[in-house]
Amino acid sequence: MSALVNHVPRCDARDVDRAVRAAHAAQPAWAATPAAGRAAFLRRIGELFAERGEELAQTITDEVAKTITDAREEVFEHAAPAYRHAAAELLDASPAPLGAAPLPGDAVPLRRRGVIGMLTSHSFPAGIPSIAIAHALAAGEAVVWKPSRHAPASGLLVGELFAEAGLPDGVVSVLPGGEDVGIAIAEHRATATLVLDGAPAAGEPCWPAGLGRELERLARSRPRVVLLDADLDAAADCAARECFHSAGQARTSVQPIFVHERVHDAFAAKLRERAAALRIGAPGDARTQLGPLRDAATRACVIDDVDDAWTRGATVDQYGSDDALFYPATVLTGVTPDMRVVRSRTPGPIAALARLDSLDRLRA
Known part of the structure; x- marks a missing residue:
């Protein structure tokens, strides 16, 4: 039997414009934050995922009917570690101090892209977004994220963890909403990169013109x-x-x-x-x-x-x-x-x- 799980705000295209503008304004300072500082934020976010993971797992179960065992696996084995791994990779990939001779096999410095728009499905409402967001933050990007319309409370709870970790305003915005929000993020002129998880077949009709048919083809059966x-x-x-x-x-x-x-x-x-x-x-x-x-x-x-x-x-x-x-x-x-x-x-x-x-x- 269905039951009311939560009340969440419904954003619109005007909210998207404000969020993208805020991300565009916040991104340069975030990118200029030393790698050690960004890594510290990422580690703290991972700690908060572990501390409040049971709450997040229960929210996922309530929203998308994933078993609590699967939801806990998603949170504790995929979402929380993503931030720790991104922090470690960030420090490994950071350029050597000025004047230091490069060593063979040194990582190429991360190339920044600016504001990333992200549209995700209900299948893994915390795990897949966390992997993408963690690495975007490590690279000095800002993110505007529309969680699945079937899992908005899970997305907002993830956003709470970012705020609790002290992430600067505008670096990550979570915008629950419908098709209009997804299209507005994808087509905003200040969105430099688009990250997509899911497809129209998943009940997520939020793709920009021209992408829908190709994404549907790619998302068809996995034999x-x-x-x-x-x-x-x-x-x-x-x-x-x-x-x-x-x-x-x-x-x-x-x-x-x-x-x-x-x-x-x-x-x-x-x-x-x-x-x-x-x-x-x-x-x-x-x-x-x-x-x-x-x-x-x-x-x-x-x-x-x-x-x-x-x-x-x-x-x-x-x-x-x-x-x-x-x-x-x-x-x-x-x-x-x-x-x-x-x-x-x-x-x-x-x-x-x-x-x-x-x-x-x-x-x-």
Whole structure:
């Protein structure tokens, strides 16, 4: 059942203009801050991520229905370390003192670009932005960031950590909002570089003119191939992890899986066993392995894609709850190229298996 998680402000193009102007004004002083000073800020941000990581993980779980185990992994193993790693890389890459002879293999000084616009999806609402922002800050850049419309509170909480660390005003701005905010950031004349995570297929319609179709093409299905000599247990473990992680909603989820016809049935049986063994439950329960989908629109999309596959001849095996926003772990066999689960990425816990008689057929 859906519930109100939070109230957040909704920014517009005027807020974007103010934020980009503030970033443009703040960036030269930030870039002029000695590397040791920028590294100290980065280390402090990483410490705050660790200190308030449980709060951030819970916010991610509440907003996007990621299991608390996955949310904690994102925060503590990816987001928090990103700032420490960027600080270390910054000091390693800093130019030698004036007059010092360069050593063989010295890093090339970082090239600064100015104001970076960043548009991110809901899949990893703290992890991927942190990796990008940490390295932008290390390089002396300023960032204007629009978090996913599905995870605005997570983005704002990350922004709180920047402020708590004492990051100068204007260096990073967090602007929750809709399509108009993303377009305004991307098309602002003072935005020097654009960082994109996600695509229109992820429900993030915020791309500037001309980029949408290409991004959608790049974000389509991420296939895997199981060959005749594969370790089927290892392959099934990998497939289950990639297809059912975050209820299949992460951008790293895989569809379809091309399986050599001579091992197809054995592999499918092993994958069904793993789907049936998943523990279904509330995302806030640390024991949960498969939680609900993000919202009703996502669930409707998954239902439509699976119905399309079934109508076109696929066999559907499902395991788990089909109540409220839950969708069962699903293994599709007999998948063909005309099905939507092959032509685009279905945002749900779907493993779509297609028979493969040779690599030549796959290349075709």
